[in-house]
Amino acid sequence: MPESHxxxxxxxxxxxxxxxxxxGSSVEALMDVAGRGAADWVWRVAARHRVTVLCGPGNNGGDGYVIAQAIRERGGDAVVVAAYPPQTPAARNARNFYSGExxxxxVEARGEVFVDCLFGSGLTRPLQxxxxxxxxxxxxxxxxxxxVDVPSGVQSDTGMLLxxxxxxxxxxxxxxxxxxAHFLRPAAGLMGALHLIDIGVEPIExxxxxIVRPSLKRPAPDAHKYTRGLVALVAGAMPGAAVLAATAAQRAGAGYVRIFSEHTGQVPSDLxxxxxxxxxxxxxxxxAAVLVGPGLGRDADARERLAVALAAEIPAVIDADALVLLSPRNLSxxxxxxxxxxxxxxxxxxxxxxxCEATGSKAERALAIAQATGMIIVSKGPDTLVAAPDGRLACAGVASSWLSTAGTGDVLAGVIAxxxxxGREPFESACEGVWLHAEAARLSPPAFTAGELARAIPQALGACL
Structure with missing residues (x-):
């Protein structure tokens, strides 16, 4: 079965x-599959060193008993700390099959590996x-x-801490x-490496x-600069951000990038x-696409250029100043x-x-503004997600914290454009851009600049071919 995303x-x-x-399955059977799958990863970390499994009252605690038993069956050293007696039938069954201490x-338990199975994804109340x-x-x-599943004290649906x-x-x-919670902060910042145990869950429409690595293709043998895509970048009074976004667009595969600006100045020779x-x-x-926002400014001239750009029936990416200037009239x-x-x-x-009310989780807010505007929303930050007006939602994995520097948002906008x-579908374009941006950050040296990030985009693109 292919890996589920x-x-x-x-x-x-x-x-x-x-x-x-x-x-035809059962809670006990699913618990056994999940617990033994998790035990495989615990064994990789601990081998025969001491493992302490903290078990709670529910089925997450039952998973813990299965994990501890599986470690013992391999000849490992596992003990359980029972914070509460098991309260569900499946958890009591797992406790009965556990043969260890x-x-x-x-008791102040010590060892090599601590496994948290106190509370699972269903916890909604504050942790005592x-x-x-x-x-x-x-x-x-x-x-x-x-x-196991999520750290105890994490709200699974929002990523908030309890x-x-x-x-x-x-x-x-x-x-x-x-x-x-595996993707949204603050919880995602506590997770460490992530691995998924398949228990046979079917896809839910x-x-x-x-957001995972996209599968991209090289240009066709007969490709030319226009078939690879002409990006029009509508700039304003601050050309630096526009040039940065344009450079990123080039390095992400566009065949031709043209900057439209009323201000003449130095630009790289290939722009x-x-x-x-x-x-x-x-x-x-x-x-094929217009990008407006990086370096646009917020004065009356910038507002007019945004209106003209969006009046053209061309697929568009809007970022930075354009987002502050945008009004329902621009989209009517x-x-x-x-x-x-x-x-x-x-x-x-x-x-x-x-x-729109600024309430709810990050996912709920992004979906609400997507539905209100009809736009694809890339809600970026320490955690990033993509929301569509039709309800589609995609979440990116935790990216490098070195992205917290000026100009990296301009790079992202250029890559998406x-x-x-x-010619990619807009939602796919946004997801591909987010992945390439994060991968370029991973490949860049510490304390990289936005320019260095843009220069790493081709290497990230190469990983998708």
């Missing part, structure tokens, strides 16, 4: 498990202080930390499907998806600068697709302009 809410995961049971929560202290004590007493302080884990083993009237210039039928008669790339401040500006100009 779907991300399920707690309710969707519960429905998926019920469907497996209806087809069970310690009370008051004594449970929070127990996790912290066990984490400090072991060299490695592994969370405790004042939670430790960081070296590894999180997801059970059955990815959860939103409405499920969100993880074309046009000072023609913008309305006339955008009538060129060979333009438009039919061509738009991809918007807001950070948190720009998302708030969009929510004000389009009268390039993918759009290549």
């Amino acid at each position: 779907q991300i399920l809410s707690v309710a969707q995961m519960r429905t998926a498990e019920e469907a497996l049971i209806a087809r 069970v310690l009370a929560r008051s 202080l004594d449970d929070e202290a127990l996790i912290a004590q066990l984490a400090a007493a072991h060299h490695h930390r592994i969370a 405790a004042g302080h939670l430790c960081r884990f070296d590894l999180t083993v997801a059970l059955g499907a990815w959860k939103f 409405s499920a969100a998806q993880a 074309v600068l046009s000072t023609d009237p913008l309305g006339e210039a955008l009538e060129d039928g060979r333009i 008669e438009r039919t061509a697709p738009i991809i918007a790339t807001p950070h948190e401040g720009e998302l708030l500006a969009l929510e004000r302009a389009f009268e 390039s993918r759009l100009a290549n």
Whole structure:
């Protein structure tokens, strides 16, 4: 079975498990598959060194008993700390099959690997202080930390924390499907490496998806600069950001990038600068995508250039200043697709302009503004997701924190515009751009600049061919 990339809410995961049971499985059988799959990863870390599994009252605790038993069957050294007695039938069954030592929560267990199976993805209430202290004590007493499904004290559907302080884990083993907390901060920052255990969950049509490496193709043998995509970049009074975005668009595969600016100045020799009237210039039928925002400014002239750019029925990417200037009037008669790339401040500006409440999780807010505007929304930041007006949602993995420097958003906008100009469907273009941007960051040296990030885009692109 191919690896699943779907991300399920707690309710969707519960429905998926019920469907497996209806087809002849059982809670106990699913627990055994999940627990033994997780035990494989625990064994890789611990081998025969001491493993302490913290078990809670529910089925996540039952998974812990299965893990500890599987480690013991391999000849490993595993003990269970029972924070609570098992309360579900499946958890009690797993406890009965476990043949090893069970310690009370008051015992100060030490070892090589701590496995957190206290609470799973269904937790919605704040973590009790004594449970929070127990996790912290066990984490400090072991060299490695592994969370099963999600760390205890994490709200699975939002990525929010249900405790004042939670430790960081070296590894999180997801059970059955990815959860939103694996991708959304602050929880995603605690997870460490991520691995998924397949328990046979079928694809759910409405499920969100993880953004993974795209499969791209080299240009056709008869390709030329226009078939590879002409990107028109509408610039303003600050040419540096526009040049940076244009360079990124080139390096992400666009065959031709043309900057439209009323301000003459130095641009790299492989970029074309046009000072023609913008309305006339955008009538060129060979333009495959228009990018407006980087370096645009926020004055009356910038507002007019944005209006002219969006009046042209060309697929568009809007970023930076354009997101602050955008109004419902700009979109009232438009039919061509738009991809918007807001950070948190720009998302708030969009929510004000389009009268959306800035409430709910990051995913809920992105979907709401996508539906209100008809745009594809790339809600970027320390965690990034892509939302479409039709309800599609995709989440990116945790990217390099070195991206927190000026200009990297311009690079992202240029990469997405390039993918759009290549003829990709807008939602796919956004997801491809997000992945290439993160991969280029991974390949760049520490403390990279936005220019260095742009120069790494071809190497990231090469990984997809």
